[in-house]
Amino acid sequence: MKKYGLGIDMGGTHTAVGLTDDLRILDRIEFATKIGEGIPNYVDRLKEYTEELLSRNGLGISDIGSAGMGVPGNVNLETGMVEYANNLGFNNVPFRDMVSNALGIPVNLDNDANLAAMGEYLLGKSSKSSFILVTLGTGVGCGIILNGKIYRGINFAEGEVGHMTIKYDGITCNCGRKGCFEAYASAKALVKMACDAMQSHPECALWKYSTINGKAVFDAAESGDEIIKNVISEYTTLLSEGLLNVINLLQPQEIAIGGGISARADLFLPEVIDKVRAKVYSRNSAKNTVIRAAEFGNDAGIVGAACGDRLH
Ligand SMILES: [Zn+2]
Structure with a gap:
């Protein structure tokens, strides 16, 4: 069965979730980050919007082969912790586990600018x-x-x-x-x-x-x-x-x-x-x-x- 990619870009003001096929974005959905409403609330909304994106494309989470998420802060790739994010108020948040558990698939968590640099590099060949x-x-x-x-x-x-x-x-x-x-x-x-x-x-x-x-x-x-x-x-x-x-x-x-x-x-x-x-x-x-x-x-x-x- 064909597998798709899921890319999540969390910004200080809004979050974009994209469904990808190799380097192509097939569809995307955006929502206001509003981290002031709490991290669990944010993760719940991320799950809802991701499910909406998948369902309107006739897909479920089992159709996703790889998923990643960028956050504007220091992400420890070994522990999955966001150790510090000045614009989100995060200090040692186990965000990779929170997001992976909510979505039901492993999510590669990384710094948002690192992922954007990789995307720009890959898309520009x-x-x-x-x-x-x-x-x-x-x-x-x-x-x-x-x-x-x-x-x-x-x-x-x-x-x-x-x-x-x-x-x-x-x-x-x-x-x-x-x-x-x-x-x-x-x-x-x-x-x-x-x-x-x-x-x-x-x-x-x-x-x-x-x-x-x-x-x-x-x-x-x-x-x-x-x-x-x-x-x-x-x-x-x-x-x-x-x-x-x-x-x-x-x-x-x-x-x-x-x-x-x-x-x-x-x-x-x-x-x-x-x-x-x-x-x-x-x-x-x-x-x-x-x-x-x-x-x-x-x-x-x-x-x-x-x-x-x-x-x-
Ligand atoms: Zn500073």
């Missing part, structure tokens, strides 16, 4: 020797592929570039440090910067929007609003500083920028690339890291969860 995906969302995530394998560190907690300080004594991050890259370069940070800037500018185009999110910020910039264009310029400086740290450390062949706002990369990435090029330590090298927008958006997290074990 990449053969790059070193590839890094940096995701800009509620936080800043990162997955590192070296020599075609995901890099793990000694404790599966590698790649937390979001918690590298870029401003000593800067904004207090919920991880306990100050000046973390994610407090300046996440999509959430960009929206906060735009909201702060509009307060002293009644003429700012952003006042016309009932909901201020990443899309509204980029729409306002595209409409020519100078206040928001300045915010984006400041944001590209902050984003480039963190990327420069990553490049100066690892000099990867390629960095892809993912997360929802990468859909509007045309409005910020060229400026980031210029700023990186001007300051990178390898400025005189014939070869330098290619920085590009992620191609596969949210699909990467789902496909990486369903198929990422190929890069272990």
